[in-house]
Amino acid sequence: MIRKVVTASVVALFGVAALNAGTYNAQAEKDRKALVSYFTKKFSNPEKNKQFFPYANAEDFKSLMPVKNVEDFRMGSYAYDKMGRAQYEEINEMPPYEDNIDAGEELYNKTKGIKQCFPDPAIAGEYPKFDDKKHKVVTLSVAINDCLKAHKQKTWKLTKGKMADLEAYFAAKSKEAGKKVDIKIQSKAAAAAYERGKKNYYSQRGYLKLSCATCHVQGAGNRVRREVLSPLLGHTTHFPVYRLKWQGLGTLERRIKGCEKNQGEKPHKPGSAWMSDMLYFMAYMSNGLPVDGPDIRK
Incomplete structure (x- = not known):
């Protein structure tokens, strides 16, 4: 009898824990569904x-x-720029990032500790993650450097070079495996980090008093000079990218730095809590979309 009561109590306890874990992403899911609805309506018939x-x-x-x-x-x-799509498809016939994928595979196989830390390379859609032990958001770039430090290796720059190459390999393997973006919010602290990231994304900053949302939510599809602005929905799915302006491959952190300069503000440091929280929010907004990196952008 006592055993039955104890067993029932344990089951009930885990049931409550699972229920609570499922509620931490309630607001984030509400935000994500609203964003999908907004973009679906906006681009169902742009002229209409x-x-x-x-x-x-x-x-x-x-x-x-x-x-x-x-x-x-x-x-x-x-997705919606006809002229841009034509140019994109033409360039992608001979992708300029293929050598980066090969370089990333070599780094994966030869860099001490990397295989041990990331036994399955198809992980691009799982980051950023909230680490409850460290009480912070950990981006893939930071996770790679943490792995290098743990194995007494020199860390890499978070924006390009070896970091971008390895992430290109991870992205390519994730795309090959049909993986989708799958960001988790499983604790109160993680939900708080998501909210900070959302605030960072929607807050006006810099001398131009712009927010990220000014261009990539309200402004998505509008033209600035000759370029059509991209949407928040799907923004993190295709990184790292080979950008024609860079003539090379760069991580999402590199692109965020550039955006912040365009906003007229001093860029936040890649790997900082501010940037990591915002990338956590951005990635969650693309939950369920296919991993599509590495890719090309202007």
Whole structure:
């Protein structure tokens, strides 16, 4: 009898724990679904939904395509930019990042500790993660450097070089395996980090008083000079990217630094709590979308 009571109590306890774990991402799920709904409506028929494009002209609408599948947002602005898509597909016939994938595979096989830390390389969609023991968000770049430090190896720059090459290999293996973005929020502290990241993303900063959302939520699909602005939905799925402007491969941290400069503010340091929290929020917004990196951007 006592054994039955104890067993029932343990089952009930774990049931409550599981229920509580499932509630930590409730607000994040609400935000993500609202974002998907917003972009689905906005790009279902851009010309018909002109209220979303207050500065667009007739020529702009000729280049905007409807997005019929939510998963297409993994392509960024090429999901709806007709001219950009054509250029993108032409360049991707001979991807300039293939050598980076090969270099990343060599790093994976030859760098001490990397295989032990990441036995399955198809992990691109699992980061950033909230580490409850460290009480912070850990991006893939930081996790790689933590692994190197644990094996007494020299750490790498978080924005390009070896870091971008290894992440390109991880992304390619994730894409090959059909992996999707799968970011977890499983504790109160993780939910708080998500909220900080959301605040960072939507807060106006710099002398231009812009937020990330100004360009990539409200402004997505609108044109700045000759470029069509990309959407928050799908933003993290395709990194690292070979950017034509860079003539090389870069991590998401590198791109965020560039965006912050464009906003007229001093960029936050890659690996900082501020940037890591924001990347956690951004990645969660792409939950369920296919990993599509490495890729090309202008």
